[in-house]
Amino acid sequence: PYTILEHDPPRDSSNLTPPDWIALAHQIAHHWDDHHAFVLLHGTDTMAYTASALSFMLGGLSKPVLLTGSQIPLDHLRNDAIDNLLAGLILAAHYPLPEVTLYFRDELFRGNRARKVDAEGFHAFASPNHPPLARVGIDIEVDTPRVRPPGPALEVQAHPWPKVASLRLYPGLTAELLDRFLQLPLQGLVLETYGSGNAPEDPALHRVLRRAHDDGIVLTHVTQCLHGRVTDDYATGRALTASGVVPGADMTPEAALTKLGWLLSLGLPPDEVRRRLRHDLRGELTER
Numbered sequence: 001p002y003t004i005l006e007h008d009p010p011r012d013s014s015n016l017t018p019p020d021w022i023a024l025a026h027q028i029a030h031h032w033d034d035h036h037a038f039v040l041l042h043g044t045d046t047m048a049y050t051a052s053a054l055s056f057m058l059g060g061l062s063k064p065v066l067l068t069g070s071q072i073p074l075d076h077l078r079n080d081a082i083d084n085l086l087a088g089l090i091l092a093a094h095y096p097l098p099e100v101t102l103y104f105r106d107e108l109f110r111g112n113r114a115r116k117v118d119a120e121g122f123h124a125f126a127s128p129n130h131p132p133l134a135r136v137g138i139d140i141e142v143d144t145p146r147v148r149p150p151g152p153a154l155e156v157q158a159h160p161w162p163k164v165a166s167l168r169l170y171p172g173l174t175a176e177l178l179d180r181f182l183q184l185p186l187q188g189l190v191l192e193t194y195g196s197g198n199a200p201e202d203p204a205l206h207r208v209l210r211r212a213h214d215d216g217i218v219l220t221h222v223t224q225c226l227h228g229r230v231t232d233d234y235a236t237g238r239a240l241t242a243s244g245v246v247p248g249a250d251m252t253p254e255a256a257l258t259k260l261g262w263l264l265s266l267g268l269p270p271d272e273v274r275r276r277l278r279h280d281l282r283g284e285l286t287e288r
Contacts, residue, residue, distance in 0.1 A: 002089075003035065013043025013050075013069075018161035018261065021053040025158035028058065028065060032154050037064040037092035041085070044069045044116055044124055047102060051111030052255045055100040055282045056262040057158040060151030064097040067111065068104060071124055080105065080122050087136045095142050098150040099283065101133060108134035108142075112255040112284040117226070128227045129250040129286065148283055162264040164188040166257050168224060175204035182212040188260045188273070191221040191245060192253055197230030197237040206243045213244025218264065218273045222248040222256045229286070246277045249285040259284060 005027070011020070028038055042050055051067050058065060068088040070081035088103045100111035102125060109127040117126045134142040163186050167178075182189065189212070193199050199221075213219055221240060223230050229250035232241045241247065248256045259281070263273045280287050 003031070005031075011043075013046040016046050016050065018053070021050055021057065021258075022158040022161070024050070025054060025057040025156055028054075029154060029156045032063075035063075038066070039085075039088050039092050040065070040067045042067050042069045044071060044104075048111075048114045048116055048125070048252070048254045049258060051100055051102045051114055052252070052284070053258040053262065055110075055112040055255075055284065056259055057156060058100060059155035059157060059282075060153050061098045061100070061148075062150040062152075062154070064092040064095070065100045065111075066092045066097070066108075067100070067102045071120070071122055091134060091136070091140070095134070095140070096144075096150070097133065097142070097147055099148045103136075106136045107132040108136070110148075110283050112258070112282055113252065115226070115252050115254065126226075128252075129229070130283075157262070157266060159265040159267075161261055162187040164190070164257060164261040164264065166190040166192065166253060168192040169194060169199055173200075173205070175202060175208045178205060179208045179211075182208060182217060184215060184217070186217055187264050188218040189220075190248070190253060190256045190260060191219060191240075192224045193221045193230060193240070194224060196228060196234065197221060197223060197232065197240065197247060198234060199236055199240055201236055201239065206239055209240070209243040209245055216270050218246070218260060218270050218277070219244055220246040220248045220256055220260060220274075220277050222251050222253055246274050248277065249287070251285045255284045 068084045072079040074081035102109045102111045102114040104125040113127040113130040118124045230247045232238045
């Protein structure tokens with residue numbers, strides 16, 4: 001049997017904020033013992049953020065938590081909602097998928113690896129740096145070795161959200177502008193850098209980053225590119241590391257932002273947050 005819970009009134013996903021993620025995590029925990037799986041119907045615009053946030057807030061999963069949605073609403077005669085909903089229900093009800101996932105247009109992705117990549121097409125989501133966990137065609141093919149093993153028991157860590165932000169590097173960003181952005185009470189920043197983790201060789205800009213680090217603001221960076229990872233193999237990448245910016249490997253910007261916010265919400269010291277940012281906690285990054 002299915003139990004349907006509806007948010008009253010319905011919310012456009014563009015209006016969701018971290019307190020909504022926290023409320024969802026607690027709602028899932030409240031009903032955890034009564035159901036074998038959970039399917040969340042979610043707007044596409046911020047679904048990757050919600051999937052990433054829930055993947056960190058919900059530890060020790062032994063059941064599927066699957067998010068899906070559609071590009072065309074269910075009440076339209078021509079839509080992609082019915083197929084996504086039915087496939088999501090089948091996957092959640094009949095396959096061992098004990099993690100937070102996102103299903104869209106024949107593919108099931110790890111939630112914290114998914115990104116919205118198309119504003120108009122039905123293939124709206126992709127997982128650029130991790131293969132899909134399942135593909136749905138005539139047959140349903142689950143890549144079982146890639147699915148995370150079940151946890152011992154649900155552990156919910158959903159606390160008030162800290163002040164974190166994301167900033168995309170762009171040609172012309174000055175140290176003065178960055179300094180205005182990196183002011184307390186900001187607690188953490190995800191910097192989206194060029195290519196494999198490069199930034200301008202501007203000593204003033206790096207002094208601002210170092211000042212923010214010394215003030216206790218946790219800084220990490222990910223690539224602006226859809227595919228690939230940041231490294232400190234090049235001089236500009238090493239300069240970022242020397243300025244206190246933690247390489248975020250191949251995390252998506254959505255995963256990096258929610259992981260950073262979640263770690264800070266735990267009340268951990270900045271150095272411990274920086275240490276954990278480097279390591280894979282929920283399948284969100286590929287460790288070397």
